[in-house]
Each structure stands twice: as structure tokens, then as C-alpha cells.
Amino acid sequence: MPLFKRNPFGHILFIKRFLIQTLGLISHGRYRKFNDLQIEGMDVLRNLPDQKVLFISNHQTYFADVAAMFHVFNAALKGRDDNIRNIGYLWKPKLNMYYIAAGETMRSGLLPKIFAYVGSISVERTWRSAGKDINRQVKMSDISNIGKALDDGWVITFPQGTTTPFKPIRRGTAHIIKTYKPIVVPIVIDGFRRSFDKKGLLIKKRNVLQSMVIKEPLDIDYENEPVANIVEKIEYAIEQHPSFLKVLTPEQIKEQEELNEKRKFWS
Numbered sequence: 001m002p003l004f005k006r007n008p009f010g011h012i013l014f015i016k017r018f019l020i021q022t023l024g025l026i027s028h029g030r031y032r033k034f035n036d037l038q039i040e041g042m043d044v045l046r047n048l049p050d051q052k053v054l055f056i057s058n059h060q061t062y063f064a065d066v067a068a069m070f071h072v073f074n075a076a077l078k079g080r081d082d083n084i085r086n087i088g089y090l091w092k093p094k095l096n097m098y099y100i101a102a103g104e105t106m107r108s109g110l111l112p113k114i115f116a117y118v119g120s121i122s123v124e125r126t127w128r129s130a131g132k133d134i135n136r137q138v139k140m141s142d143i144s145n146i147g148k149a150l151d152d153g154w155v156i157t158f159p160q161g162t163t164t165p166f167k168p169i170r171r172g173t174a175h176i177i178k179t180y181k182p183i184v185v186p187i188v189i190d191g192f193r194r195s196f197d198k199k200g201l202l203i204k205k206r207n208v209l210q211s212m213v214i215k216e217p218l219d220i221d222y223e224n225e226p227v228a229n230i231v232e233k234i235e236y237a238i239e240q241h242p243s244f245l246k247v248l249t250p251e252q253i254k255e256q257e258e259l260n261e262k263r264k265f266w267s
């Protein structure tokens with residue numbers, strides 16, 4: 001019998017639990033006090049198996065998105081319905097939870113290194129590094145680590161791999177889905193970019209409407225569905241398909257204003 005129980009990545013579980021509880025205590029007010037996170041779909045979480053679940057989400061801040069999900073997931077498993085009231089849900093948190101993160105982000109200081117112990121599967125992005133476009137090979141150990149984490153529990157991923165909205169979905173996510181065949185649960189978050197700084201550590205604005213919607217698992221034919229199909233399904237599910245892009249460009253706004261001027265003439 002080993003002295004400390006570890007997960008498949010060698011992390012000592014009681015340290016992981018201590019970190020989740022401490023960071024959870026510090027961050028709770030960011031979703032419950034300075035802001036009031038609106039949640040939908042916590043019942044979906046209660047109906048999931050304990051392993052082989054992949055959460056796909058749009059991405060707004062480096063750290064606050066995942067922290068909010070850790071709160072919501074644990075609260076749901078302790079019977080809260082669409083709220084994270086009474087932080088007692090962190091007494092025995094779910095420990096087999098992981099998230100996929102950019103290695104460079106998780107190495108960028110002491111705090112991210114502590115966050116990494118909470119469950120980072122750190123990967124080297126193939127197309128972006130240090131804010132620049134690059135092109136490098138997928139690291140096979142990154143793929144197998146994701147498989148290892150799915151075998152052990154729940155994994156959160158941001159298929160766009162960047163916090164810039166409406167960037168394309170990386171095909172890698174679809175390959176992971178076809179390879180490991182997890183249950184895929186979409187999540188859509190909003191208001192995080194407005195209420196936190198880019199990293200999600202500082203509070204930028206209070207009383208912003210933050211929301212998190214957990215959707216029913218996707219229907220996927222793992223064997224026969226082409227990667228491109230899965231990519232498109234993800235785009236719609238996390239509301240990052242170009243058709244959701246309703247922001248007008250300055251030219252379009254000008255055009256509309258000119259049209260309004262003309263309308264005035266006729267009225």
C-alpha cells in the first residue's frame with residue numbers, strides 16, 4: 001500500500017484536493033459576489049458517467065473559464081441545481097477532472113504551475129507559440145496523455161485553442177474524439193471576457209452578466225463520421241460557427257447609417 005494515493009499522472013491526490021479547495025475558496029466570490037454566474041444544464045452533468053467525458057467549450061480567459069467549470073461541476077455532483085451556492089460542495093471534490101492547456105501558458109509563472117497540479121494536460125500547440133503563428137508536429141505524448149486522462153475521468157478542452165473569438169476549431173479535437181470515443185458535452189460561456197482581464201485573474205468589471213450553458217451530449221458516429229463533419233458540429237454546439245457572428249464591421253455600420261439617412265428623406 002503506497003503512502004500517498006496518486007492519479008495516473010503521478011499527482012498526489014490529497015495535494016490536488018487541498019489546491020482545489022483553497023483555490024475554490026479564493027475564487028468563489030468571482031462568480032457569486034462580484035458577479036452572479038447564471039448557469040443552465042447542471043442536470044446534464046449529473047447524468048454523465050464518471051469517466052470518458054470530454055467537455056468542449058468556447059474560450060474567453062486563460063484561467064477563469066476552467067475555474068468556473070470546476071465550481072459548477074462539483075456543485076452539480078453535490079445536487080445543486082443551476083447554482084453554486086454554499087461552497088460545501090468542495091468538501092470532497094471530484095478529483096479525476098482535467099483540462100487541456102497550452103504548455104507555454106502553464107509554464108508562465110508560479111501561479112500557473114500551481115494551477116497545473118489541479119489537472120493540466122499541457123500540450124504544445126502546433127500552430128501558435130509566444131503570440132506568433134508557427135508550424136510544428138503534433139507531439140504524440142500529448143495525444144496519449146489526453147487518452148490517459150479520459151480513461152481516468154472528465155476532460156475540459158477549448159477546441160479553438162485560443163481566447164480570440166470565432167477562430168476556427170482545430171481538427172485535433174475531432175481526431176481525439178474519433179480515437180478515444182468519449183461522450184462529448186458542449187459548454188457555452190459568456191461574460192467572462194468582460195468581467196475579467198485576459199488571464200482571468202483580475203476583476204475588470206463587476207455585475208456583468210456571466211453565463212454558462214451545459215448542453216446535452218453530441219450525437220456522434222465515431223467510426224463513420226468524417227473529421228470535417230465533427231468540426232462543424234462542434235462549431236455550432238459551442239456557438240462559434242461564423243453564422244453566430246453578429247458583430248458588424250465599421251463599414252457595415254456606416255452603410256446602415258447611410259441607409260437610415262435615406263429613409264429619413266422618404267419619411
Ligand SMILES: CCCCCCCCCCCCCCCC(=O)OC[C@@H](O)COP(=O)(O)O
Binds near residue numbers: 023
Ligand atoms: C473549484 C475551483 C478550483 C479552481 C481550480 C483552478 C484551476 C485553474 C485552471 C487553469 C486553467 C488553465 C486553462 C488554460 C487554457 C489555456 O491554455 O489558455 C491559454 C491559451 O489558450 C492561449 O490563448 P491565447 O493567448 O489567446 O492564444
